[in-house]
Amino acid sequence: MAVKTVELYFEKPVEDLYVLNITPDVEKSISESGIHDGIATVFIGCTTASIITMRHDDENINSMREILEKFAPSDIDYAHHVTSGDINGVGGDNNGKSHIRSAILGPSVTLPLKDGKLMLDDGQDVVLLDFDIIKRKRKVIVQMIGE
């Protein structure tokens, strides 16, 4: 039984709701780890993005965009905008929705490994949802425990 920890780095462009399929990167980390059976936790250390599983295609990304917009809209006055650290000279950074979306969708998924592979369905992807509204550099942890 062993623990292996890999750090992956991604760049979020300026665009709102950046959705990146990181399955190939996670699979590469697993295959290089030498762990065949166990679990992989894929985790993002931040409060304005999430790791989830979904079918990563344009249709579902568009629907996700619409549903999240309804659920935690961009255009309401989050308290965070008024009083948080001023990063743009107008009294706060405007990513209140990003914090809420990230808190609700969660920072990680935990996935079973068998025979050196993630037990995902065909068409089920590990996806980084970045809810922030500015450019960000993101670190994702893939941590495997098993044998």
Added chain:
Amino acid sequence: MAVKTVELYFEKPVEDLYVLNITPDVEKSISESGIHDGIATVFIGCTTASIITMRHDDENINSMREILEKFAPSDIDYAHHVTSGDINGVGGDNNGKSHIRSAILGPSVTLPLKDGKLMLDDGQDVVLLDFDIIKRKRKVIVQMIGE
């Protein structure tokens, strides 16, 4: 320390939002595994269902149905309906809501084990929420790591 992986199979009938209490099946897998202390990840490999914990009773299932319907409604035009693989002869399959609900509720729960038992509260159940709109055969993975 050992890893044990069990596959469970369930049938989803046609009905919309199928909610199944799988706690007894998960408990049986744990008890047969011989693992007493550690974690169990209960995972579904698909993009139109989720594994969660909730109190599984008619009242809460009805409320879940209503809230999900408000949150990711059945009757809006998901992009997925128009352009995804045509499985019913009219230009797409109509389960856009199922993909979104599954992505947001997540594919798995990770639960602590102690003395060979899940550390659930009385009345806290491991539940398969199936958001799809057609009959499906579902595979659920119970993966345990511990000693």
Added chain:
Amino acid sequence: MAVKTVELYFEKPVEDLYVLNITPDVEKSISESGIHDGIATVFIGCTTASIITMRHDDENINSMREILEKFAPSDIDYAHHVTSGDINGVGGDNNGKSHIRSAILGPSVTLPLKDGKLMLDDGQDVVLLDFDIIKRKRKVIVQMIGE
């Protein structure tokens, strides 16, 4: 490789949506466990609260309160209110929203550990969200697997 399980206890006051930063308690459990590399699952055994990660500050707590109120409102008639166990003499307990919020936000987070520390970002906290509407005593499990 070892498994360590710690139980933490918290008191929820009467107030609706109680939000508690439990990061220091979780970090103390980890540091006392002697486990340096592995995973920590932070789990609450109940159906009316959740463990999540978020930036725990007044602004984000207020936004969370507003979004949850929109999403699973306090003032609709949950079936649970009419038919569940009568704890207040008027035909049911009135925490239908609490069950739904807990089911959707989930009972646990699984977090990577490295060099004896949680791999959280600065400003990313482990938070107990208690959705119930009465006083409660809560038990949170911190379970670590690693070496």
